[in-house]
Amino acid sequence: MSVTEQPPAGDPSRGPAGDPAAESARQALNDRIAADSLTTRRDYLRIVATVSGGLAVGGIGVAAGVLHRHGDNDGVPEPKKIANALAPGESLAFRYPGDEDRAVAVRLRDGTLVGYSAVCTHLACAVLWREDRGMEGELLCPCHEGVFDVRTGEVTAGPPPRPLPRVILNEDTDGSVWAVATARSGENDKDAWCRQFADEAPDRAALLECPGSRIQGSPA
Ligand code: FES
Numbered sequence: 001m002s003v004t005e006q007p008p009a010g011d012p013s014r015g016p017a018g019d020p021a022a023e024s025a026r027q028a029l030n031d032r033i034a035a036d037s038l039t040t041r042r043d044y045l046r047i048v049a050t051v052s053g054g055l056a057v058g059g060i061g062v063a064a065g066v067l068h069r070h071g072d073n074d075g076v077p078e079p080k081k082i083a084n085a086l087a088p089g090e091s092l093a094f095r096y097p098g099d100e101d102r103a104v105a106v107r108l109r110d111g112t113l114v115g116y117s118a119v120c121t122h123l124a125c126a127v128l129w130r131e132d133r134g135m136e137g138e139l140l141c142p143c144h145e146g147v148f149d150v151r152t153g154e155v156t157a158g159p160p161p162r163p164l165p166r167v168i169l170n171e172d173t174d175g176s177v178w179a180v181a182t183a184r185s186g187e188n189d190k191d192a193w194c195r196q197f198a199d200e201a202p203d204r205a206a207l208l209e210c211p212g213s214r215i216q217g218s219p220a
Contacts (some may be wrong), residue, residue, distance in 0.1 A: 002109075007121050015215070022165070026209070041159070045139060050106050050216060070142065076181070076196045076197060076200050076201055077096070077097030077180075077181060077182065077196070079170075079178050079179065080094075080096055080178065080179045080182045080215070081176055081177070081178050082094040082096065082105060082178065082179050083105070083168075083176065083177040084175065084176050084177075084179050085117050085175040085176065085177070086105060086107040086113065088106060088107050088108065088109045088110070088111055089107065089108075089109055090106075090107050091104060091105060091106040091107070091129040091131070092104070092105045092106075093118065094179070095129075096115075096167050096179040097179070097182060101117065101119075101121055102117070102118040102126060103115060103116065103117055103118050103138040103175075103179070104116055104118040104127065104128075104129055104139070105127055105167070105169060105177060105179075106137070106139075106150055108136055108150065108151070109136060112151070113169050113171060113177065114150060114151065114153075114166075114169070115167035115168065115169040115179060116148070116153050116165065116166055116167060117141065117164050117167065117182075118163040119159045119165075120143065120146055120160055120164075120202070120213045121141070121146075121155075121161055121162040121163070121164060121165075121185060122141065122144060122146050122158070122159050122160040122161065123143060123144070124142070124143070124145075125141050125143035125146075125147065127139050127140065127141045127146075127164065128140050128141075128142065129150070133147075134150075136150060136151075138150060138155075138156070139164065141158065141160065141184040144158055144159050145157065145158045146158035146159060146160040148160070148163065148164050153165075153166055153185075162185040162186065163185045163186050164185065165182060165183060165184050165185050165187075166179075166182065166183040166187075166192075167182055167183075168180050168181040168182065168183060168189060168192065181193060181196060182196075190208060192207055193205075193210070194208060194210030194211065196209065197213075197215070198212075
């Protein structure tokens with residue numbers, strides 16, 4: 001039936017022309033459809049406003065340093081075994097030091113083992129390992145095409161303002177891989193250890209010759 005054709009007079013879905021009961025039912029149906037579409041539009045606008053607001057608040061929070069950022073933990077995190085082994089070219093998503101702290105470990109093709117926070121320093125989207133990009137793979141944030149150097153965590157493209165915080169990894173003699181500490185954006189291993197040992201493990205800070213540290217019991 002073409003759209004210009006009229007239904008047969010007895011079509012029960014349309015009702016007979018001029019029938020007041022059918023006309024009333026049709027009007028009620030039209031009102032319902034209009035109300036439903038209005039509800040759908042309102043829901044849609046509410047969802048958009050919520051998502052946009054959430055992103056804006058997240059951005060402000062990250063910019064202001066209000067939200068928890070990877071590597072901002074106090075004290076010395078517990079070592080955590082993250083894999084029995086990690087072969088060249090493999091990567092692993094894990095959480096460290098807390099259950100909310102997303103991280104990624106990558107074994108580069110030359111055997112180098114690196115670990116980073118997987119929370120983008122721009123607006124906290126998830127950072128992904130993409131082996132197919134660049135000379136030896138890249139860490140990519142798909143939200144705004146932020147790119148990080150997989151060897152250093154430095155920003156190589158896009159809007160992220162800082163390098164990725166690092167997760168310091170150790171490989172045991174049996175090949176197992178352990179996350180042992182975190183380092184803030186741009187912080188070297190020693191500074192990261194010293195910051196975390198300063199209060200809770202002053203003897204270990206002294207062994208590392210951290211600034212201001214001394215073996216307990218030794219003269220000030
Ligand atoms: S959140 Fe990662 S580039 Fe914007």
